[in-house]
Amino acid sequence: MPRLTTLIFILCTLSSTSAFAEKPHGPKAEVVKVSVGSVDGKMQFFPDQLTFERGHYYKMVIHNPSSEDHYFTSDAFATHVFTRKVEVISSDGKTIAEIHGAVNDMELKPGATVEWYFYPMTKGKNLRLFCHKKGHEEAGMIGSINIIGKAPFSK
Ligand SMILES: [Cu+2]
Numbered sequence: 001m002p003r004l005t006t007l008i009f010i011l012c013t014l015s016s017t018s019a020f021a022e023k024p025h026g027p028k029a030e031v032v033k034v035s036v037g038s039v040d041g042k043m044q045f046f047p048d049q050l051t052f053e054r055g056h057y058y059k060m061v062i063h064n065p066s067s068e069d070h071y072f073t074s075d076a077f078a079t080h081v082f083t084r085k086v087e088v089i090s091s092d093g094k095t096i097a098e099i100h101g102a103v104n105d106m107e108l109k110p111g112a113t114v115e116w117y118f119y120p121m122t123k124g125k126n127l128r129l130f131c132h133k134k135g136h137e138e139a140g141m142i143g144s145i146n147i148i149g150k151a152p153f154s155k
Contacts, residue, residue: 029059029117036108036131036141037066043136045072045129048143052081052120055152060116064108069133070141071107076127077145078104084117105132120147 035046052058062072079102088097091111106114124147131141 027057029057031059031061033061033063034072036062036064036070036072037068039065041066041068043131043139043141045131045141045143048129049146050129050143051146051148053149054120054123054147055149057084057119058117060118061113062106062108062116063113064110067110069107069109070136071105071131071133072129073105073132074127074129074145075104076124077129078102080120080122080124080127080147081118082121084119086117087115089113089115119152120149123147123149 032050032052034050037043038046050060064070083101083103086099086103086106087095088099090096095115103116108114124145127145127147129143129145130137133141
């Protein structure tokens with residue numbers, strides 16, 4: 001059955017490239033990386049425009065490469081997603097805390113990394129993302145988040 005073998009090969013290739021491996025017990029998540037600030041001190045989110053699609057499962061890796069504290073804050077985003085968990089990652093890559101429940105605000109210390117696992121639930125347009133450290137929003141630490149796509153179980 002050469003066709004079936006080809007199909008299986010394609011599926012395996014797709015699953016290993018389009019989704020990154022999570023721990024064995026969890027479903028596979030699509031990885032989206034966001035930096036709060038930059039090594040050279042830029043007051044920005046990288047990227048500052050984020051789009052998520054309903055029916056997908058995401059792991060947003062938020063990292064602070066800068067030398068100062070930054071917030072990743074979006075009150076609106078929290079009402080549009082279901083958070084499965086947030087993992088706090090140590091500098092050597094281990095999970096040191098797991099947080100459950102709705103999240104709308106997090107502060108990342110220099111060098112900090114968190115991994116936010118969530119499902120986009122309702123559509124959202126230009127949901128406000130900002131850093132509320134004094135003066136940072138004015139300096140450019142703003143962004144927006146869009147949630148697009150059909151509801152997961154609709155036709
Ligand atoms: Cu900031």
